Amino acid sequence: MNIERLSLDQLRVFAQVADSGSFLAAAKALKRAQSAVSYAIGTLESQLGLPLFDRSSYRPQLTAAGIELLRDARQVLDQVDALQARAAAYAHGQELEITLALDVFFPTAALVRLLGDFRQAFPGVTVRLEIEALGSVAERVLDGVAMLGVLGTLPIVPPNLLRISLPTVLLVGVVAPAHALAQFSGRIPGHVLEQQVQLVLSDRSALTANQDFSVHSSLSWRMSDLGTKHALLRAGMGWGYMPQHVVADDLASGRLVLIQTAGHPPEGAALPMQCVYRPDREVGPALAWWLDALAKLTSFDPA
Numbered sequence: 001m002n003i004e005r006l007s008l009d010q011l012r013v014f015a016q017v018a019d020s021g022s023f024l025a026a027a028k029a030l031k032r033a034q035s036a037v038s039y040a041i042g043t044l045e046s047q048l049g050l051p052l053f054d055r056s057s058y059r060p061q062l063t064a065a066g067i068e069l070l071r072d073a074r075q076v077l078d079q080v081d082a083l084q085a086r087a088a089a090y091a092h093g094q095e096l097e098i099t100l101a102l103d104v105f106f107p108t109a110a111l112v113r114l115l116g117d118f119r120q121a122f123p124g125v126t127v128r129l130e131i132e133a134l135g136s137v138a139e140r141v142l143d144g145v146a147m148l149g150v151l152g153t154l155p156i157v158p159p160n161l162l163r164i165s166l167p168t169v170l171l172v173g174v175v176a177p178a179h180a181l182a183q184f185s186g187r188i189p190g191h192v193l194e195q196q197v198q199l200v201l202s203d204r205s206a207l208t209a210n211q212d213f214s215v216h217s218s219l220s221w222r223m224s225d226l227g228t229k230h231a232l233l234r235a236g237m238g239w240g241y242m243p244q245h246v247v248a249d250d251l252a253s254g255r256l257v258l259i260q261t262a263g264h265p266p267e268g269a270a271l272p273m274q275c276v277y278r279p280d281r282e283v284g285p286a287l288a289w290w291l292d293a294l295a296k297l298t299s300f301d302p303a
């Protein structure tokens with residue numbers, strides 16, 4: 001095994017192949033020849049002395065070792081990206097304003113704590129918050145409107161953005177207690193869900209145009225505001241998925257009840273949250289603070 005000659009590029013290719021599901025898709029995402037991607041993975045496997053992918057089927061599958069080493073590779077990449085961001089902060093002056101694009105699922109309590117700490121560290125910096133859903137967060141970052149974004153409802157991170165992994169948010173299915181679906185015990189069959197109105201978040205970004213995520217019913221009502229969706233759920237106008245922290249009080253009081261759907265685990269689905277930013281973004285002290293603070297988060301729960 002010769003790990004001294006491992007490169008960050010090999011690790012990025014490794015992570016991209018795992019994310020894309022194939023060497024061809026990874027090559028397209030990285031804008032490289034497929035042979036170059038295959039060579040990078042083959043060289044990495046040779047240096048590590050073990051296979052990372054099982055190539056016996058149509059699509060490459062991560063081996064047991066590959067699954068474990070992918071976690072390590074992501075940690076290395078996250079740390080290097082954070083190091084680059086911190087180093088760049090010392091080479092640039094203080095920002096006067098910082099714009100953050102946050103997914104609607106980002107816990108408000110955690111945001112308030114972070115903003116309080118930031119104000120103590122940078123009392124003279126103006127903060128502009130844009131709360132968005134699905135592809136709109138990534139679009140704000142790609143367009144340069146936002147200095148960084150936090151993705152939640154968009155399951156795929158655009159390959160041209162750097163990212164930092166954050167804690168997960170629990171997504172649960174809920175309805176009003178008088179709703180027909182509230183009478184079911186156990187998992188609700190898909191054909192039953194299809195007959196009921198599902199309340200779904202949507203946006204107008206080009207990244208997610210004509211794409212649906214976790215939509216199980218053709219009878220869907222769409223809205224871009226999470227507060228409106230929350231109110232319609234409590235009014236019994238349909239069923240839908242919500243962050244557990246948003247509906248915790250409703251569940252405790254009985255205004256909403258949990259349902260189990262065929263598409264989610266019984267206890268709810270753990271939704272990955274990720275901080276993203278452009279690699280060419282100049283990082284000053286204030287932005288570096290946010291990158292560091294988000295990278296250090298181990299939980300969204302109150303301290």
